[in-house]
Amino acid sequence: MTATRPDLRDRAYSWHDPQLTAAAARDVDGLTFLRRMAAGEVPAPPITATLGFTVLEVDAGRVVFGLEPAEYHFNPIGSVHGGVIATLLGSAAGCAVHSTLPAGTAYTSLDLSVKFLRGLGTDSGPVRCEGLVVHRGNRTALAEARLHDGTGRLCAHATSSCMIFS
Amino acid sequence: MTATRPDLRDRAYSWHDPQLTAAAARDVDGLTFLRRMAAGEVPAPPITATLGFTVLEVDAGRVVFGLEPAEYHFNPIGSVHGGVIATLLGSAAGCAVHSTLPAGTAYTSLDLSVKFLRGLGTDSGPVRCEGLVVHRGNRTALAEARLHDGTGRLCAHATSSCMIFS
Amino acid sequence: MTATRPDLRDRAYSWHDPQLTAAAARDVDGLTFLRRMAAGEVPAPPITATLGFTVLEVDAGRVVFGLEPAEYHFNPIGSVHGGVIATLLGSAAGCAVHSTLPAGTAYTSLDLSVKFLRGLGTDSGPVRCEGLVVHRGNRTALAEARLHDGTGRLCAHATSSCMIFS
Amino acid sequence: MTATRPDLRDRAYSWHDPQLTAAAARDVDGLTFLRRMAAGEVPAPPITATLGFTVLEVDAGRVVFGLEPAEYHFNPIGSVHGGVIATLLGSAAGCAVHSTLPAGTAYTSLDLSVKFLRGLGTDSGPVRCEGLVVHRGNRTALAEARLHDGTGRLCAHATSSCMIFS
Numbered sequence: 324m325t326a327t328r329p330d331l332r333d334r335a336y337s338w339h340d341p342q343l344t345a346a347a348a349r350d351v352d353g354l355t356f357l358r359r360m361a362a363g364e365v366p367a368p369p370i371t372a373t374l375g376f377t378v379l380e381v382d383a384g385r386v387v388f389g390l391e392p393a394e395y396h397f398n399p400i401g402s403v404h405g406g407v408i409a410t411l412l413g414s415a416a417g418c419a420v421h422s423t424l425p426a427g428t429a430y431t432s433l434d435l436s437v438k439f440l441r442g443l444g445t446d447s448g449p450v451r452c453e454g455l456v457v458h459r460g461n462r463t464a465l466a467e468a469r470l471h472d473g474t475g476r477l478c479a480h481a482t483s484s485c486m487i488f489s
Numbered sequence: 490m491t492a493t494r495p496d497l498r499d500r501a502y503s504w505h506d507p508q509l510t511a512a513a514a515r516d517v518d519g520l521t522f523l524r525r526m527a528a529g530e531v532p533a534p535p536i537t538a539t540l541g542f543t544v545l546e547v548d549a550g551r552v553v554f555g556l557e558p559a560e561y562h563f564n565p566i567g568s569v570h571g572g573v574i575a576t577l578l579g580s581a582a583g584c585a586v587h588s589t590l591p592a593g594t595a596y597t598s599l600d601l602s603v604k605f606l607r608g609l610g611t612d613s614g615p616v617r618c619e620g621l622v623v624h625r626g627n628r629t630a631l632a633e634a635r636l637h638d639g640t641g642r643l644c645a646h647a648t649s650s651c652m653i654f655s
Numbered sequence: 656m657t658a659t660r661p662d663l664r665d666r667a668y669s670w671h672d673p674q675l676t677a678a679a680a681r682d683v684d685g686l687t688f689l690r691r692m693a694a695g696e697v698p699a700p701p702i703t704a705t706l707g708f709t710v711l712e713v714d715a716g717r718v719v720f721g722l723e724p725a726e727y728h729f730n731p732i733g734s735v736h737g738g739v740i741a742t743l744l745g746s747a748a749g750c751a752v753h754s755t756l757p758a759g760t761a762y763t764s765l766d767l768s769v770k771f772l773r774g775l776g777t778d779s780g781p782v783r784c785e786g787l788v789v790h791r792g793n794r795t796a797l798a799e800a801r802l803h804d805g806t807g808r809l810c811a812h813a814t815s816s817c818m819i820f821s
Numbered sequence: 822m823t824a825t826r827p828d829l830r831d832r833a834y835s836w837h838d839p840q841l842t843a844a845a846a847r848d849v850d851g852l853t854f855l856r857r858m859a860a861g862e863v864p865a866p867p868i869t870a871t872l873g874f875t876v877l878e879v880d881a882g883r884v885v886f887g888l889e890p891a892e893y894h895f896n897p898i899g900s901v902h903g904g905v906i907a908t909l910l911g912s913a914a915g916c917a918v919h920s921t922l923p924a925g926t927a928y929t930s931l932d933l934s935v936k937f938l939r940g941l942g943t944d945s946g947p948v949r950c951e952g953l954v955v956h957r958g959n960r961t962a963l964a965e966a967r968l969h970d971g972t973g974r975l976c977a978h979a980t981s982s983c984m985i986f987s
Contacts (some may be wrong), residue, residue, distance in 0.1 A: 330509055334539075335501035342494055360565075369498075369563045370570040373539065385709075390519045396534045399510045404536040405579050405598050412571020417571075430572050433795070433816060436602040436768065436934045438963050438982060440956050444578075458938050458975050463765070463818075464934050465978060467965075477956050480963060482980060484765060484936060486795075578688050599961070599982060602768045602934065604797050604816060606790050624772050626659060629931070629984075631770050631812060633799075643790050646797060648814060650931060650982075652961075662841055663866075667833035675828055676897045692897075701830075701895045702902040705871065729867045731858075733840045736868040737915075737930050738908020764903050768934040814934050 327466040334395055335372070339366030353421040353428075357412040375409055376452075384456040385438070386418040391448040403443035408470060412437055412481035415454030416466035420485045423459050430464070430485040448473050462487055500561055502539070505532030519590040523547040534563045540611035542577055542618075544584070548623040557614040574636060578603055578647035581620030582632035591624050596630070596651045607644040611644055614639050635646040666727055668705070671698030676795040685756040689713040708743055708784075716788040722778040724736070735775035740802060743767055744813035747786030748798035752817045755791050762796070762817045773810040780805050794819055832893055834871070837864030851922040855879040874909055874950075876916070882954040884916040887948040900943035906951055906968060910935055910979035913952030914964035918983045927984045928962070939976040945973050960985055 348356045348366040359365040361378040371377065374396070380387040388411050390396075398404040413435045420430055435445065454468040463486055470479040513531040514522045525531040527544040537543065540562070546553040554577050556562075564570040579601045586596055609616065620634040629652055636645040679697040680688045693695040693710040703709065706728070712719040719742050730736040745767045752762055775782065786800040795818055802811040845863040857863040857877040869875065869956040871948055872894070878885040886909050889978045896902040911933045941948065952966040961984055 324909065330506040331503050332506070332535075333501060333503035337497050337499035337501060338561065340496040340498070341560065341563045341565065341567050345567050346564055364495075369561045370564040370571070370572065373500075373561045374572075394507065395535045395539045397506065397507045397509065399514055400595070401507050401511050404534070404576060405583075405601060406536065406540075406572060406576020409575035409579065409603070410570060410600060412573065413571050413974075429566070431608075432605055433888060434573060434602070434604045434766065435575060436600070436980065437575070437598045438956075438980065439598055440958065440961075440963060442597075457978055463938075464528040480980065481934065482934065482978065484924055560769075600932065602792075602814065604790065604814065606797060623812055624770075626772065629772075631772060646789055646814070648768065648770065650810065662838040663835050664838070664862075665833060665835035666946070667830035667831060669829050670893065672828040673892065673895045673897065673899050677857075677899050679899055698828075699855075700897040700902070701893045702904065705832075705893045716947070726839065727836065727871045729839045729864040731839065732927070733839050733843050736908060737911050737933060738868065738872070738904060741911065741933060741935070742902060742904020745907065750905075761898070763940075764937055766934070766936045767903060767907060768932070769907070770932045771930055776929035795899055797867045811924075 332394065336370035338369040342370055344368050350426055352426045354381065354383055357386060357418055357422050365421040367442055370410065374407055374410055377408055379451070381422060384419055384423050386422055386454045388415050388452045389448045390446050391392045392443050392450060394445065405439055406445065408435045408439065408479045411452040412468040412470060412479060413483060414482035415452045415468040416481060417485060419454035419456050419466045423456055424487065427489065430486045432434060433484045433486055435480040435483045437479060439479050443472060443478055460489060491497050491636060502515050504535040504538035507534055510534050510545060516592055518592045519645060520547065520549055520589040523552060523588050524583055526568070535601055537574065540576055541562055550585055550589050551610035552581055552588055552620045554618045556616045558609045558611050558616060560611065563606045566579065571605055572646045574605065574609065575601060575603045577600065577618040577636060578634040578645060579649060581618045581634040583651060585620035585632045586630045587623050589630070593655065595612045595654045599652055601647055603645060603647040609638060609644055662727065669706035670701040673700055678701050682758055683756045685753040686713065686715055689750055689754050689788055690716060702742065706742055708737055711783070716751055716755050718747055718754055718786045720747050720784045722784070723780060723781045724775050724777050737771055740771065740775065740811045741767060741769045743784040744800040744802060744811060745815060747784045747800040748813060748815035749817060751786035751788050751798045752796045755796070756790055756819065759821065760819060761820045764820055765816045767815045769811060769813045771811050773808060775804060775810055789811065828893065830884035832848060834848040836867040836870035839866055840975055842866050848924055850924045851881065852881055855884060855916055855920050868908065872905055872908055877949070879920060882921050884920055884952045886913050886950045888948045890941045890948060891944050892943065895909055903937055904980055906937065906941065906977045907935045908963040909950040909968060910966040910977060911981060912980060915983060916983035917964045918962045921954055921962070922985065925987065927986045931982045931984055933979055933981045935946045935979045937975060937977050939974060941970060968969050
């Protein structure tokens with residue numbers, strides 16, 4: 324596909340059938356699943372291709388995602404849309420909880436509360452977003468996530484509660 | 490671009506230089522700007538192309554966005570990623586505030602608090618997300634947004650505070 | 656009890672054994688329980704005496720509390736402490752959910768997200784705080800609450816998620 | 822004052838004219854003001870007497886409050902009302918921000934987002950609630966607070982955004 328007007332930009336990308344990802348998550352604990360995804364042994368879900376973010380680090384109760392801000396993330400005022408920031412924070416928080424789950428357990432996010440502290444432009448990268456488990460109960464868990472720009476400044480913060488299912 | 494493996498899918502899309510959008514926002518009030526965008530007279534920002542959502546309705550203090558859920562929105566468990574839902578809710582809430590601003594005024598979102606009530610799959614569309622201004626002060630505004638699936642069920646709710654600048 | 660210094664103020668109040676309240680809640684549905692409390696047939700819980708607020712109206716999915724701001728609610732800057740506002744909003748939201756529960760069911764608040772829009776002083780009363788159910792699922796419910804001052808201005812807003820137990 | 826019925830309990834308490842507290846805050850930086858309050862040289866605001874909590878520790882960007890749970894804090898289900906927990910969390914978060922402010926600067930809380938993780942009873946004390954500044958900008962600040970029971974278990978978490986004024 325070729326843009327015919329100078330103000331038109333295009334992008335093409337691909338992703339894997341998400342059923343492969345879901346199948347790979349089924350019989351293993353969360354930490355193993357996420358580490359396989361970080362290692363490229365399990366395909367990352369479609370949204371990571373759509374928004375261009377990747378799993379960088381996975382530990383028990385801690386997951387880090389990375390993003391290189393680009394124009395296709397932009398809102399009308401020329402910076403990364405808050406929804407992209409929310410997506411990274413929610414992913415980091417949710418996966419931090421996932422990394423604590425034994426095989427045969429699943430979770431769903433109940434909420435996501437984001438604070439936007441500093442805008443992101445194309446010169447802000449590489450962005451790092453770290454999720455940490457704050458509290459892990461039997462039925463619910465609470466995680467927080469912090470997003471830092473390439474110079475280490477805190478740009479956004481979130482908390483997220485998850486419900487855990489057997 | 491062609492996928493050579495049956496589990497690989499691809500997507501190509503285009504958007505307009507966001508500086509055109511920003512320039513169109515500069516000298517008009519928010520309601521006029523958003524209505525021009527809804528009418529296609531002003532290009533929508535890149536994030537709307539990346540995630541495939543559109544402005545459906547614009548009134549003073551009320552904006553509705555639409556989305557058709559698709560596989561490229563998916564998280565690892567085969568439903569629309571919460572970040573996509575957050576993006577719609579944040580856009581609807583923020584634009585509802587924007588629609589109340591006179592020319593020469595700008596806003597920035599301070600926060601976004603999302604509650605996920607029901608998951609979205611490819612059979613959930615078309616999704617409608619309505620943002621409403623709850624309180625409009627001089628320096629800050631509060632908006633809420635509700636996202637309903639194609640059968641009218643409430644699937645997510647958010648509130649967002651914005652700071653207003655002259 | 657008498658204050659001996661002009662800058663010292665005192666207050667005395669009483670409440671009922673909360674086990675009476677808990678017992679009265681046990682075998683009835685939430686709406687009946689809350690209406691008995693509003694009618695004075697069931698003692699209100701201790702916190703309502705401590706902070707001086709009362710149930711004004713009870714419907715299915717909607718509860719209104721009232722408060723007369725006073726100096727004993729104050730923070731260091733001479734207005735009602737945000738925690739008092741949060742208490743009213745959380746009570747109104749939680750009781751709105753409670754009013755939808757059948758006998759033999761209980762709930763617990765998972766979270767409370769408050770936005771402070773306008774301060775309250777001793778001349779702001781009587782304050783009305785209305786809680787409404789936004790979404791009622793089988794395991795969780797979402798409610799919102801709005802607090803208005805005596806002239807009808809919106810002063811605070813909250814959302815709260817509750818978990819429901821059989 | 823004497824209760825004449827066995828199910829009636831009463832409590833009497835006193836506080837200082839809050840204008841004394843406000844005057845003491847005026848010409849000093851936040852850290853000095855809060856340390857004077859912790860040392861008893863400046864009267865604590867009325868709400869601390871009403872709900873029975875005290876400042877335990879004050880550092881730059883960090884404030885700890887303490888509470889001994891009692892029946893007068895109770896909700897209808899026989900545990901400390903979430904509003905009391907919200908009050909402590911909001912105070913700790915707000916005062917942590919206050920402790921970073923130079924003389925002649927004031928702040929107001931824009932929001933408070935609380936997660937309730939574990940209930941508190943009369944055997945849960947002494948409760949400690951620590952507020953920490955997460956981000957300190959020129960016009961806004963973000964703080965978080967964590968409340969632990971007497972055995973060190975995390976019982977509640979909050980974030981709060983504040984607006985800063987010169």
